[in-house]
Amino acid sequence: MAADIEQGRQKLAWAREHMPVHAALRERLGRSRPLAGITLGVCSHVEAKTGVFVETLAAAGAEVVFTGSEPGSSQDDVVAALNEQDGITGYARRGVSEEELEALHLQALDHAPRFILDDAAELTARLVHQRPALLDDFIGMCEQTTTGVQRLQAMARADALPFPAYAVNNTPMKHEFDNIHGTGESSLTNLLLTTNLLLAGKKVVVAGFGDCGLGIAGKARALGARVAITEIEPRQALRAHMAGFEVMPMLEAAAWGEIFITTTGNRDVIRAEHFEAMADGALLANAGHFNVEIDAEALAGLSVEPPHEARPGIMEYRLADGRRLHLVCEGRLVNLATPTAMGHPAEVMDQTFAMQIVAACHLVERAAGLEPGVHPVPDQVDREVAELKLETLGIGLDTLTESQQRFLDAWRDDQIKGA
Ligand code: NAI
Numbered sequence: 001m002a003a004d005i006e007q008g009r010q011k012l013a014w015a016r017e018h019m020p021v022h023a024a025l026r027e028r029l030g031r032s033r034p035l036a037g038i039t040l041g042v043c044s045h046v047e048a049k050t051g052v053f054v055e056t057l058a059a060a061g062a063e064v065v066f067t068g069s070e071p072g073s074s075q076d077d078v079v080a081a082l083n084e085q086d087g088i089t090g091y092a093r094r095g096v097s098e099e100e101l102e103a104l105h106l107q108a109l110d111h112a113p114r115f116i117l118d119d120a121a122e123l124t125a126r127l128v129h130q131r132p133a134l135l136d137d138f139i140g141m142c143e144q145t146t147t148g149v150q151r152l153q154a155m156a157r158a159d160a161l162p163f164p165a166y167a168v169n170n171t172p173m174k175h176e177f178d179n180i181h182g183t184g185e186s187s188l189t190n191l192l193l194t195t196n197l198l199l200a201g202k203k204v205v206v207a208g209f210g211d212c213g214l215g216i217a218g219k220a221r222a223l224g225a226r227v228a229i230t231e232i233e234p235r236q237a238l239r240a241h242m243a244g245f246e247v248m249p250m251l252e253a254a255a256w257g258e259i260f261i262t263t264t265g266n267r268d269v270i271r272a273e274h275f276e277a278m279a280d281g282a283l284l285a286n287a288g289h290f291n292v293e294i295d296a297e298a299l300a301g302l303s304v305e306p307p308h309e310a311r312p313g314i315m316e317y318r319l320a321d322g323r324r325l326h327l328v329c330e331g332r333l334v335n336l337a338t339p340t341a342m343g344h345p346a347e348v349m350d351q352t353f354a355m356q357i358v359a360a361c362h363l364v365e366r367a368a369g370l371e372p373g374v375h376p377v378p379d380q381v382d383r384e385v386a387e388l389k390l391e392t393l394g395i396g397l398d399t400l401t402e403s404q405q406r407f408l409d410a411w412r413d414d415q416i417k418g419a
Contacts, residue, residue, distance in 0.1 A: 008081030036061030184215025200224030
């Protein structure tokens with residue numbers, strides 16, 4: 001069935017309306033065109049906010065080729081509405097197999113991008129591994145998620161990162177907002193839409209108390225859920241404890257919880273021994289980047305009959321003793337891959353993608369002077385986007401007075417008194 005292009009245009013228009021930082025960047029970069037002459041590869045969940053991001057990169061002068069990250073998260077109508085625009089070409093489809101996703105990535109790489117804006121280093125890893133001839137002209141890349149930064153660091157350790165990469169995920173403007181508030185709100189929103197169940201009073205287990213886990217746990221508690229955390233890192237476990245959450249190993253949590261949400265960036269966090277301990281009706285969802293956090297193969301192995309769709313986006317597995325366990329969208333990103341999923345709220349992605357754009361412009365300018373490897377984004381770039389975001393919110397700031405600055409710079413007693 002042909003994608004509904006008008007619906008795609010409408011989705012883009014709504015997102016544009018709610019992404020004022022991008023509007024400001026489109027105007028500013030549309031004048032200076034810092035990406036002119038560069039073919040730029042974008043790999044992300046191609047829905048409307050990503051569309052506005054792509055449009056803004058094109059306005060900054062780039063020839064943009066985009067592709068999907070994760071097989072279930074792109075929206076065909078948005079892809080079609082982007083593909084009709086000048087300077088933009090895309091290869092993404094919803095519900096593709098892993099093999100089809102790879103083919104789409106390779107089609108994007110056929111355009112020989114010289115810079116990549118990536119999600120989980122998916123396109124970058126393929127470029128290095130499968131299209132090394134493109135590396136001669138390659139400038140660098142920006143990475144927006146935790147898993148991707150980990151992957152890039154693994155590539156650097158293996159001497160497989162012959163260009164500079166900016167860890168955009170690690171900037172305060174990204175991970176303190178996108179991971180905490182974006183993942184927190186959108187994971188719960190989509191879980192509730194997909195299940196049509198109540199969170200208040202439920203026992204929710206969140207695996208991993210990093211930024212995403214903290215966001216999901218805090219917001220679930222705010223909606224009335226009782227929340228337990230599982231962790232492998234002692235300080236994160238203590239943080240969760242002192243934030244007032246129950247902390248326990250997964251084996252214990254498995255028997256306690258009713259809803260399970262993984263957010264570790266790791267694999268097999270919920271596996272056979274845990275399924276064995278769960279109560280009838282337990283609901284399993286994942287918010288980490290890859291669909292390996294819940295061991296779906298082991299769940300299928302325990303199941304006495306083929307799983308069936310209990311509701312769109314939810315598969316029911318029946319175990320030998322009659323218990324039924326429910327897996328949401330095959331353990332793929334709950335906020336992006338469920339039938340009604342729309343990803344993070346627009347205001348959050350306005351900020352995240354603005355970081356990617358401003359960081360990309362910065363890296364394009366200084367890549368020649370940087371060693372290959374993973375680099376932090378300079379704090380000034382982060383600050384610039386924060387100032388722009390505050391401006392769009394109409395929020396003012398105080399500035400340091402001269403005596404305050406002198407006081408902060410002082411270290412001797414007499415300087416401090418005289419400041
Ligand atoms: P993080 O590194 O801040 O937190 C991960 C936490 O999981 C750490 O505290 C770690 O100790 C813990 N952990 C690791 N293995 C564990 C295990 N076996 N059991 C329990 N805890 C374990 O990472 P962050 O930023 O919270 O990201 C988590 C995942 O979510 C990543 O894959 C990231 O790419 C993804 N992500 C997803 C988003 C979405 O839209 N759904 C948005 C942002 C990030």
